[in-house]
Amino acid sequence: xxxxxxxxxxxxxxxxxxxxxxxxxxxxxxxxxxxxxxxxxxxxxxxxxxxxxxxxxxxxxxxxxxxxxxxxxxxxxxxxxxxxxxxxxxxxxxxxxxxxxxxxxxxx
Amino acid sequence: xxxxxxxxxxxxxxxxxxxxxxxxxxxxxxxxxxxxxxxxxxxxxxxxxxxxxxxxxxxxxxxxxxxxxxxxxxxxxxxxxxxxxxxxxxxxxxxxxxxxxxxxxxxxxxxxxxxx
Numbered sequence: 001x002x003x004x005x006x007x008x009x010x011x012x013x014x015x016x017x018x019x020x021x022x023x024x025x026x027x028x029x030x031x032x033x034x035x036x037x038x039x040x041x042x043x044x045x046x047x048x049x050x051x052x053x054x055x056x057x058x059x060x061x062x063x064x065x066x067x068x069x070x071x072x073x074x075x076x077x078x079x080x081x082x083x084x085x086x087x088x089x090x091x092x093x094x095x096x097x098x099x100x101x102x103x104x105x106x107x108x
Numbered sequence: 109x110x111x112x113x114x115x116x117x118x119x120x121x122x123x124x125x126x127x128x129x130x131x132x133x134x135x136x137x138x139x140x141x142x143x144x145x146x147x148x149x150x151x152x153x154x155x156x157x158x159x160x161x162x163x164x165x166x167x168x169x170x171x172x173x174x175x176x177x178x179x180x181x182x183x184x185x186x187x188x189x190x191x192x193x194x195x196x197x198x199x200x201x202x203x204x205x206x207x208x209x210x211x212x213x214x215x216x217x218x219x220x221x222x223x224x
Contacts, residue, residue, distance in 0.1 A: 034210040036153075043203055043214040044153065055212050087153055091209035095167040099153040 002026050002093050006086075006100035012108040015078050021103045023071040023088035032092025035064055035073045038102075039084045047086075048073065075105075083107050110134040110213040112204045117218030124194050124222070130187040130204030130215060138162075138182040141208040144189050146200035147217075154200075157189065158208050172198075194222045 003026040013019045023033070031051040036044035046055045048064035051071060061076040075082055088100040116128040128144070144156040157168035157178040166178050177190040187204055199222045206213035 043216055045214075046210060046212040049210040089153070089209065094209060095155075095158065096169050097155040097209045099155070101152045 001096060002029060002090050002098050004088055004090055004098050004100035006088055006103045008103060009101070010104045010106060012106050013078055014108045015080060017078055017108075019075040019078055019082075019105055021073040021075075021086050021105070023066075023073070023100050025069045025071075025090055027093075028068045029090040029092035031067050032090055032094075033064070033066070033071050034089045034091065035062075036087045036089065037082075037084045038087065044087065078105075080107075110206065112206065112213060112215035114202065114204050114215045114218035117202065117220045119221045119223065120194055121224050122195060122222055125190070125192045126194065126220060128189040128191065128202055128204075128218060128220070132185045132187065132204075132206070135206070135213075137180075137185040140206050142178075142180060142187045143205040143208060144178060144187075145203045145205050145214075146198075147203070148197075148200045151200075155209075156202070159187070191220070194220075196222050198222050 005024045007022045033051040035048040038044045047058050047062050052064045063074045065072050085102045085104050087102050091097045111133045113131045120126050143158040146154050146156050159166045159178045175193045179188045201217040201219050203217045204215040
């Protein structure tokens with residue numbers, strides 16, 4: 001099973017600033033990587049699939065990069081609605097699909 | 109509009125059983141793999157099980173093998189998760205998800221609590 005490790009666990013950033021979230025896989029997952037956003041009491045929302053393709057309706061300030069074992073989610077200019085928990089998910093080696101433990105993005 | 113509505117969650121004693129259902133609408137259900145993902149209180153996401161369009165292939169996480177069974181009824185546009193021999197560590201919100209992975213369509217979840 002591939003282990004996904006996200007860092008940092010918590011990230012404090014001011015509105016309008018850039019946020020960079022990291023996700024590392026224990027072995028190569030090629031580009032089989034997705035990013036989700038989750039707010040309290042809500043289901044996860046797909047942001048990125050294929051490591052860098054924005055899902056339908058996702059604002060351009062969200063971008064994904066990386067391949068193999070190292071991935072990054074960048075939010076270019078944080079809006080108030082972006083403060084949430086973010087998860088990465090690998091699906092290249094499925095089953096099982098595995099998630100990272102999450103990064104909480106909080107207001108500084 | 110794609111809709112996934114889970115039901116069947118609740119409080120059950122350790123060793124008990126529950127059957128979760130997911131009613132799908134707004135898309136051709138029989139064209140998609142379907143998946144259950146769970147989230148323990150305050151914890152991260154865990155893939156539980158997936159089933160192919162015609163039900164001919166099923167996969168689940170090791171921790172539920174032999175206890176949980178995923179199934180579907182394409183005539184009723186419904187997905188199911190039969191959960192037997194429930195344990196405290198199965199306590200979670202269970203989400204119904206369209207596809208095997210990386211899909212935008214998730215239900216709102218149903219809470220399963222395993223406690224005496």
